[in-house]
Amino acid sequence: KQEVTQIPAALSVPEGENLVLNCSFTDSAIYNLQWFRQDPGKGLTSLLLIQSSQREQTSGRLNASLDKSSGRSTLYIAASQPGDSATYLCAVSAGGTSYGKLTFGQGTILTVHP
């Protein structure tokens, strides 16, 4: 059974810092990995999707890397801003007949203070 773990569970940083969120998964036979953002009381918004054949994806100040063989992904946020405060979730989609089903980590709660 696939298990996804995110470290740290919570992170508080001052504005302007560069930061890294970590995600690890136990079964390396994934099809893709996604990072989501969740604001309090809201649904999830997809930030980045990395296919298993890719090593990284970038969007603005966000960069996600994937090391499938070691079962790890990192989300790098450059020059953090208070508006980045949210919960960040990592999720993997299995290979084979998965129909896009996702296995989620528990999330990292990020607070960026001015």
Added chain:
Amino acid sequence: NAGVTQTPKFRVLKTGQSMTLLCAQDMNHEYMYWYRQDPGMGLRLIHYSVGEGTTAKGEVPDGYNVSRLKKQNFLLGLESAAPSQTSVYFCASNPGTSFEITTDTQYFGPGTRLTVL
């Protein structure tokens, strides 16, 4: 496009009562999913559907039933609610493909916060 919408947003039930959560999407997506989110446990898949008239069990299906009579709607039912079903429920959809593996992301609704007393 409204995307994925969920009805209701909040609900309080007493143990043993029944209710149905409605999910609707206007993106003509094939795949739809129901997840629950509990503190410290991330999101867990309850049931999913890969097309109109189809349903399948996810990781935590017990105590729930689903139906997908129309492509745009996915209903989640609780026949006899229990306090353990207190949670936030999210619906999601995915375009799907002609094959079983999809390369697209999932689009999530805003959630339904359910409390069972």
